[in-house]
Amino acid sequence: MADSTPDVTENPEAIAGEDRRGFVTRLMAVICGGIAGAVPFFSGLVVILDPLRRKGGGKGFLRVATIDSVPDDGIPRMFPVVTDRTDAWNRYLDEPIGTVFLRREPGSTKLECVNAKCPHAGCNVDFNIPDRQFHCPCHDSNFEANGIRISPESCPSPRDLDTLTVDPERLQHGEVWVDFKNFLTATTDKIENE
Amino acid sequence: MNSLLAWLDDRTGYKSLVNEALYENIPGGSRWRYVWGSTLVFTFSVQVITGLFLWMCYSPSSRSAWESVYYIQYEMQGGWLLRGIHHFTAQAMIVLLALHLVQVVIDGAYKAPREVNFWLGLILMQIVLGLALTGYLLPWDQKGFWATNVATNLMVLVPVVGSDLQKIVVGGPTYGHATLTRFFALHAGVLPGLLIMMLGLHIAVFRRHGIKAASMDKRPDQKFWPDQVLKDAVACLAVLAVILFFVLRGAMHEGHAGEPIQARLGAELGAPADPASQYSAARPEWYFLFLFQFLKYFHGATEVFGAIVIPGMVMGMLFVMPFIGRWKLGHGFNVGMLVVLGIGVAALTAVALVEDRSDKVYKDAVRTAEEDSARAIELAQSPRGIPDVGATSLLRNDPKTQGPILFTRHCASCHAHEAPASESEGNRHSISSRDPSAPDLYKFGSRDWITGFLDPAQIDQGTRFFATTVHKDGEMVSFVKDTLTDPDQWTKQQIDAVITALVAEAGIETLDPNNEQLQTRLEEGRELLKDAERCAMCHKFYDENDDAYGPDLTGYRSRQWTIDFIKDPAHERFYGDSNDRMPAYGKDPDNPKNNILTQREIELMVDWLRGDWYERGHEVNE
Numbered sequence A: 001m002a003d004s005t006p007d008v009t010e011n012p013e014a015i016a017g018e019d020r021r022g023f024v025t026r027l028m029a030v031i032c033g034g035i036a037g038a039v040p041f042f043s044g045l046v047v048i049l050d051p052l053r054r055k056g057g058g059k060g061f062l063r064v065a066t067i068d069s070v071p072d073d074g075i076p077r078m079f080p081v082v083t084d085r086t087d088a089w090n091r092y093l094d095e096p097i098g099t100v101f102l103r104r105e106p107g108s109t110k111l112e113c114v115n116a117k118c119p120h121a122g123c124n125v126d127f128n129i130p131d132r133q134f135h136c137p138c139h140d141s142n143f144e145a146n147g148i149r150i151s152p153e154s155c156p157s158p159r160d161l162d163t164l165t166v167d168p169e170r171l172q173h174g175e176v177w178v179d180f181k182n183f184l185t186a187t188t189d190k191i192e193n194e
Numbered sequence B: 001m002n003s004l005l006a007w008l009d010d011r012t013g014y015k016s017l018v019n020e021a022l023y024e025n026i027p028g029g030s031r032w033r034y035v036w037g038s039t040l041v042f043t044f045s046v047q048v049i050t051g052l053f054l055w056m057c058y059s060p061s062s063r064s065a066w067e068s069v070y071y072i073q074y075e076m077q078g079g080w081l082l083r084g085i086h087h088f089t090a091q092a093m094i095v096l097l098a099l100h101l102v103q104v105v106i107d108g109a110y111k112a113p114r115e116v117n118f119w120l121g122l123i124l125m126q127i128v129l130g131l132a133l134t135g136y137l138l139p140w141d142q143k144g145f146w147a148t149n150v151a152t153n154l155m156v157l158v159p160v161v162g163s164d165l166q167k168i169v170v171g172g173p174t175y176g177h178a179t180l181t182r183f184f185a186l187h188a189g190v191l192p193g194l195l196i197m198m199l200g201l202h203i204a205v206f207r208r209h210g211i212k213a214a215s216m217d218k219r220p221d222q223k224f225w226p227d228q229v230l231k232d233a234v235a236c237l238a239v240l241a242v243i244l245f246f247v248l249r250g251a252m253h254e255g256h257a258g259e260p261i262q263a264r265l266g267a268e269l270g271a272p273a274d275p276a277s278q279y280s281a282a283r284p285e286w287y288f289l290f291l292f293q294f295l296k297y298f299h300g301a302t303e304v305f306g307a308i309v310i311p312g313m314v315m316g317m318l319f320v321m322p323f324i325g326r327w328k329l330g331h332g333f334n335v336g337m338l339v340v341l342g343i344g345v346a347a348l349t350a351v352a353l354v355e356d357r358s359d360k361v362y363k364d365a366v367r368t369a370e371e372d373s374a375r376a377i378e379l380a381q382s383p384r385g386i387p388d389v390g391a392t393s394l395l396r397n398d399p400k401t402q403g404p405i406l407f408t409r410h411c412a413s414c415h416a417h418e419a420p421a422s423e424s425e426g427n428r429h430s431i432s433s434r435d436p437s438a439p440d441l442y443k444f445g446s447r448d449w450i451t452g453f454l455d456p457a458q459i460d461q462g463t464r465f466f467a468t469t470v471h472k473d474g475e476m477v478s479f480v481k482d483t484l485t486d487p488d489q490w491t492k493q494q495i496d497a498v499i500t501a502l503v504a505e506a507g508i509e510t511l512d513p514n515n516e517q518l519q520t521r522l523e524e525g526r527e528l529l530k531d532a533e534r535c536a537m538c539h540k541f542y543d544e545n546d547d548a549y550g551p552d553l554t555g556y557r558s559r560q561w562t563i564d565f566i567k568d569p570a571h572e573r574f575y576g577d578s579n580d581r582m583p584a585y586g587k588d589p590d591n592p593k594n595n596i597l598t599q600r601e602i603e604l605m606v607d608w609l610r611g612d613w614y615e616r617g618h619e620v621n622e
């Protein structure tokens, strides 16, 4: 090591020059090496962040059932929501993309619709007919038939089941069209997952 | 030879490397209690080896992941063993990690100068848990799918970037191809790479400080080779034996009839993931159960504490142990903390297990999940195999699976399907109606059903036939009760002939073509059905019959008849104006969107009602 820096040690000006040169060398080394490493890394990073600019979001009103298949007995019934679905490079025709519960009060022509996805962490809830309750099999959230949490203080779910809009006009013609959306789980507010 | 080795050493310096590796000094001599670190390295090596081989057989996409894992498990020779070892070694690794951590803390091996190594160890632990989490999803079965869903859904709780983070990890707003490609890259590339780096550092730093001598008794020092190596090797073999025990354990149980042995060996494989299904048996692997249970105690907006803040704090506490350990009572405090933590984890796990054991809904769900998975395998192994659209379609297009679901959803408010317990095809196939007002459709169209229907003592009793519909007081009932009971008009043999002819129309039970007596009966029955003075007074049977106003008996209860009936029971071919309440499920062939059920759904349900589905060993000719 010592013999690689001969006699300049004696000369203060030479030392200063060497220092400056040394600094530039180090700086350049870091920059060149940095760029060489950063280009491949960032080219990968950009690709992997691609999902951020993709919008899932609602697909507008989808036909789910006819009103005849929802008897007016106040019991929610489960229906799959079927439409075309894209999974990255594949497009699937008429695939179930989610599940909803439809319910009609006795004597009513109004339909209530909730997304079957539990707002806690996204398991599909089930309706327990004897208890007249929705039950989530994952962490035991319970909801009334209308989707309201049974005991909000002790329910893992941060909000009631997510209600979805049923198109009133088509309902008059006996058809149930639902504005199907998924919402972020675990949040107190109902925020659309897009 | 020696000169060759000397040359190699000159060029590579391998001898000093070997010396360093093998002749490390162990103060106080070799001990059994030093083997844990080595068993961890061993289990990791097993994972790398088996993982690389699995990689050669695995295909990460939502249309091929389950399929390729199924192929490994059930079709490739020894696949179940390879997969089983990988699966149970992963769990062994978690157990060994926990033991290693406990030992390091109790021995105080985290204190100066070993702090950095302790932290490296904690990072290694995170990586291993990450490997476990990502690996659970890769088979793309229901269990892994739903459990992992819960985990990624909770990522939203991470402040500020939560939902973006979730999207990046999942590869989009919902699970799909991109989720698998990402999880697989993490599982097989990024995390093992990191692990190897950290493990290298961990071992290097460990070598620098040497082993933390266990006790003060003065035994002579020993070298690592061969005494400690022998102990390590024996321990690794013991670990392997335990792993193999778990892999092979299933061979001791009795399997279900016809079930392939691979269903009980190695790791289990659930039914293919179906995001639209109602899967109620979602649970994480046992070592994450405590976290799962912990989450139940946090409600609404406090969730973030259960999912992130408190687990994060616990991790933080572990990280600062070396600093706490500097105080006088610090070490005692650390050990105490670990004990409390251990008890907490054990208690939460126990509560989770006990709760599940007493939860009837959950137990039913587990049973359903097992049935579905066995069924998916059965269909995958059928002559049709897995279609190119993927294995999810196996159960979606299976009458045995979909029939009960569709029936419950669309028919069970009026109809029951009460199978006797002895015959029921699993409990799902016996469906009771909340308010049975229409016939019980269990085995309808069978000889037993038709015989009961034409029996004056049965036709208007209970809910098996006309139940509480208007037909209960209709002409058919009075015909059965008044006319059929009159031996001058109908002999027993004639009634039996009609039954035989109807059974033949339904085609659910086959009539022996070589049984002459039966064939004569059949002909006789057909004549009676066409007789304008008898059945044909009200019913059409093949011949044109303008007077007929009761349901057409041509092909009565056959597949096509039933499909058409469900589509439009008020059609003049069936009940016409006297149809009582039954909706038309598929009246509009031109606009399928206007129908309650699709053609496919009706077919699935009818095939199920007729018991017409693929069963292993009963290959049907299609």
Ligand code: FES
Pocket (backbone or CB within 6 Å): A118, A119, A120, A121, A122, A123, A136, A137, A138, A139, A140, A141, A156, A157
């Ligand atoms: S996902 Fe429903 S309670 Fe947790």
